[in-house]
Amino acid sequence: MKVEVQESIRKASQKPLPSSINELVEKNQDYSMYPFHSIGDDQVFKGYSSLADWICSQKTVLIDGYAGTLWNNIAAALEKEFKKRNLEVNWVKTADYLKPDTDIDRLVDPFLGTPDSVWGTKTTLILEDFFQLETLSAQQPDQKTAINIGIGTGAALLNWEAPIIYFDLPKNEVKYRMRGGSVSNLGKTGLANEEQMYKRFYFVDWVVLNRHKQNIKDQITAIADGQILPEPNWAMFGAIKNGLHKLSTSVFRALPWFEAGAWGGQWLKQHISELNQEEVNYAWSFELITPENGLVFESNGHLLEISFDFLMFQENEAVLGKHAEQFKFEFPIRFDFLDTFDGGNLSIQCHPSLKYIQEQFGETITQDETYYILDCKEDAGVYIGFQEDIQPEVFKAELEHSFNSGEEVGIEKYVQKLPAHQHDFFLIPNGTVHSAGTNNLVLEISATPYIFTFKMYDWVRPDLNGNPRPINIEHAFNNLNFERKGEKVREELVSKPKLLSSGADWEIIHLPTHPDHFYDVERLEFSTTIDVKTENLCHVLMLVEGDGLAIETADGTTAAFHFAETFVVPAAANSYKLINKGNNKAKVIKAFLKTKD
Known part of the structure; x- marks a missing residue:
């Protein structure tokens, strides 16, 4: 079998997660691109040799994993x-028991919309639907062979009484491999x-693989990071579960990633030295868009990312x-950056109503x-709301x-453009x-869905590959609220800060959101420290002015964060102290979900 190397399988300006903290840049950083959470010694292991030793102790294993995993690499190395x-x-190998391409195409086609559409509808299929299940289930371990391995996406469907090793893969890496032509x-x-x-x-x-992952999570014995080549890091899943529990009661930061775009700017490149400075621009930073973010654990210097x-x-x-109970397994709040410094305007756009997104896209x-x-x-400036006429x-x-x-369209005949100043807060229900x-x-504080942008006008420009960007005028006009116009725009769509409470050297400022928003925002301003209670709510936070801060949660966990880094304090943390580490x-x-009481 041919073993692919890292450079030949992915197309991206952003490097993959380093396998070790020794590979991280060793200098004073103003923004950490690779935040990690330590879980103690001897919990994360490196490479196929140690994984093979563990498999030998088990004799029979199932190696399952996410879309985009390079199964031939794994099998050849083992x-x-x-x-x-x-x-x-x-x-x-589970790939040998997939249904034919044409059968699978017919299965998935109802969920893909029209060929020229950007969107489909979230599927109701399950992973079993993709396999010749009866034939797959008939495959059993060979008792005469020293080692038996079921391998490939869906290996758990073999239903062997055997431990499962799960190869996880972050979705941005799936995209990079897709662009590199190495996965489909x-x-x-x-x-x-x-x-x-x-x-x-x-x-x-x-959708299918997340359901499968959720279904087998209690059967997983070991987990490996499928993005690190040629030697993956892996851990016993019990240690990772303990790490997840610790994060859920203290504080954590997800792994960010960055993407160029037609309108992208230069601020992120200028302020984050670890970014590839040869990239043409950076339009987005996926600070906390949880369907595509991962969490990184560290032990003995080894790094391992899980979704x-x-x-x-x-x-x-x-x-x-x-x-x-309301949001189940969805994390509902999103933080991301939109960088237009020395770049271009975003498209003139809107987003779907709740009913529309549910009925049209699932x-x-x-x-x-x-x-x-x-x-x-x-x-x-920010374009927002319509002109009165x-x-x-x-x-x-x-x-x-x-x-x-x-x-070109003289867009300001129709759409208002309001001046933008640092710390202004615009509301876009x-x-x-x-x-x-x-x-x-722009720090975009939003509900989690992130691809449902109906572009009406995109300044007559191509994408970075020279191709036309999709325009969705019909979708937009099915959702546009033409009552948001004239003076109503400044009254209803520009947040008016209000002082909530204050102390000797601190203030809490409410930045009210629109009644249609299910989340709210406050700004905590302090010279030394401020104490905060979660009140059984999850808090998503970012230092938006200042040189740095530290946090101490009620369970004794401490962490430090730089300017513009997103971090999360879960509801179960109960309380925390923020400590100003700068001179100013x-x-x-602080973003959080609204309550009815």
């Missing part, structure tokens, strides 16, 4: 280790174009507190957003003409026309 030990292996969709032997593969991953593969899903599957009640919550201006230049049919006709002719103008660094006043944004 086979090499077993040959060193003069052991014969009986391999049962579940049950697909050929490659489609990038947009079609991503749509199928989002609406089918990831955020595992935390929610195990600890959703501790994390979400009062709202665990989501449970909708994409209600807010823009917190973390930094900006003097000429920065808006005529929807005239606006639509001009948008359609622009789409068909390539002519679903149905609101909006866009971030150039020369902003610290300002910390």
Whole structure:
């Protein structure tokens, strides 16, 4: 078998997670790209040799894992280790028992929308639907062979009485491998174009595999990080579960990742030295978009990333507190950056209503957003709401003409542009026309859904590959709220800060969100320290002004965070102290879910 090397399988400017803390940049950082959580000594192990030794002690194992895992690499590397030990292996590969491509295409097609659509509908399929299940189930261990291994996505479906080793893979790495042409969709032997593969991953593969992951979580014995090549790090899952429990009662930071875009800017490159400075721009930072973020654990210097899903599957009640029953295993709040510094305007856009996103796309919550201006230049602005004299049919006709002719639209005839200043807070409930103008660094505090952007006008520009960006005028006009216009925009869509409480050297400022938002925002301003109670709510926080801070949670956990780093205090932490580590006043944004009482 051919063993792929890291450089040949992925297309990305961002490097994969280092396998060891020794590979991290050793200098004073103003932003950590690779936050990790230590779980004690001798809990994370390196490489196939140690994994093979453990498999030898078990004799029969199932190696399951996520989409995009390089199963041929894993089997070839383990086979090499077993040959060193003069052991014969009986391999049962789940890929041999998938249904034919054409059958799987027919299964998934109802969930993919039209070929020219960006969106589909979240599938109701389960992983078993992709296999010739009766034939797969008939495969049993060979009692005459020293080692028996069932391997591949869905290996747990073999139902052997054997421990499961799960190879996890972060979704951004799946994307990079997809772009590199090394992986395809579940049950697909050929490659489609990038947009079609991503749509199928989002609406089918990831949904099916997350259900499977949740179903087998209590059967997993060991877990490995499938992104690290050529030698993966791995751990006993019990140690990881203990680590997850610790995070659910204290504080944690997810692993961020970054993406270029047509309108992207230069602020992130200039302020985060570890980013690839040769990338043309960075439009987004996935600070906390939990369907695609991971959590990193460390032991003996070895790093291992697992998906955020595992935390929610195990600890959703501790994390979400009062709202665990409402949101189940979904983490409902999203933090990300939109960087337009020396870049371009975002598209003129809106997001779907709750009913629309549920009926059309199978989501449970909708994409209600807010823009917190973390930094900006003097000429920065935000497009939000309509002009008082808006005529929807005239606006639509001009948008359609622009789409068909390539002519520019004088967008401010229809949409208001308000000046933006540092710490301004703009409210964007679903149905609101909006866009971030150039020369902003926007902290987007939003509900978790993140791909349902209906673009009406994109400044007649291509994407980074020179291709037209999708325009969705019909979807947008099915959702636009034309009552958000004129003076109402400043009254209802620009948050008015209010002092909630204060002490000797601290204040808590309420930044009210719109009634349609299910989350709220406060800003904690303090010179030395401030004590905060969670009141059984999850808090998502970021230092938005200041040089650095430390946190102490009620269980004695301590951590430190830099400017612009996102961190989470779960509901079960009960209380925490924030400590200003700089000379100037610290300002910390705190987002949390609203309660009815």
